[in-house]
Amino acid sequence: MIEKGRILKGIGGFYYVKSKDIIYESRASSLFRIRNLTPTVGDYVEFEITDDNKAYIKDIIDRKNLFLRPPVSNVDEVLLIVSIKEPNFNTQLIDRMILLSRYNGVEPKLIINKSDLDSSGASLLAKNYEEAGFEVHITSFDDKESLEEIKNLISKKTIVFMGTSGVGKSTLISHLTDLKLETGQVSKKTSRGKHTTRHVELLEYNKDSYIVDTPGFSSLALDFLSDIYELERLYFEFDQFGMCKFSNCIHINEPQCAVKTALGNGELKEFRYQNYLYFNEEISNRR
Structure with missing residues (x-):
């Protein structure tokens, strides 16, 4: 049968x-x-x-799609969990996870967690990514209103919670649902989180509503990107700056580059561009 x-x-x-x-x-x-x-x-x-x-x-x-890291398919949404402190956020690792999500056809939403530890820092980080075109939500475990806001994002969907170890993915899931997951502490010696999620699993918390709590990233290679042009295409904000003089412009040394013009007048965030340069070099050196 x-x-x-x-x-x-x-x-x-x-x-x-x-x-x-x-x-x-x-x-x-x-x-x-x-x-x-x-x-x-x-x-x-x-x-x-x-x-x-x-x-x-x-x-x-x-x-619908297939992620290899984490190995899961048919994902509707990616919530990229970032802690403002304990552990401190790293924009380069955030941008790597954004690339991974976009590569798999899902536009990630950023959740800035532990805002009670540095509310002004959380607001600034949110502003920087919102101006780069991302949907951002700020939360902490004692902020019931923000938790309700996130609950509305995950109903009737398959959601991947992605982030580094220790940012509070498992704890956040426990606050959003009736699921009680194992949580860990941030190491005082390394300021890094300890892994508590050991395998990938769909956790059903409501009818047709699934959460994937994934093992935390401590690093992420860009080996899923085939070349620098694929990297450039995944920086969606570049599209809003108009046409460069050269159709194959990679926005580094070319003259009359719309992206570098946007950087110069403040339309493009410096940290996003610097991460792009770093990723470009990483992919180029792989050849």
Whole structure:
């Protein structure tokens, strides 16, 4: 008998597929090895229940998108969680995660957390990213109004919570839902968070509402970008500055560059451009 369901978790070669409020421990059919395909958390699948009550995934229904980091598919929204302090934010790592999300076709929303530790710093960071075209929300665990605002963002969707270790992803999820997740402390020695999320899992907190709490990033290579032109295309704010003289302009040394003109007159944020230069060099040196 063929059923349809969604993979909530995958551990040790087993996939846990939810179908009609029942979760089936399933294995992937041998056909997947032949087709060089791997089922992923978030996949909608067709699976077969055998006479001895075992379940085998037979096919993957077309995906909306597929993230490789974290490995999850059919994502509706990415909430990029940033802490203003403990640990301190890093705009270069924020911009790397923005590139990862945009590369997978999802425009991230920034959530600036722990604003109670530095409200003016949180407001300034929010202003900088809002002026770069991003939707930004400021919150803290004791600010019920801001938490309600974020709750409205995640209803009836599959949401990836992305961020570095220690920014409060798991705690924030616990405040937004009835889910109680393991949380860790920020190391006083390194000022970095400790991992509490060890695998990727779809956590259902309401009907048709799923949260993905992912292991925290401490670094993120840009190996998912094939060349510097792909990098340039993912800096969406560049499009609003008009046409450069040269159609293949990469906005570094070319004359009559609209992006550098925007930088000079303050339309483009300096930190965004400096991160772009750093990423450009990183990709160029990879060749």
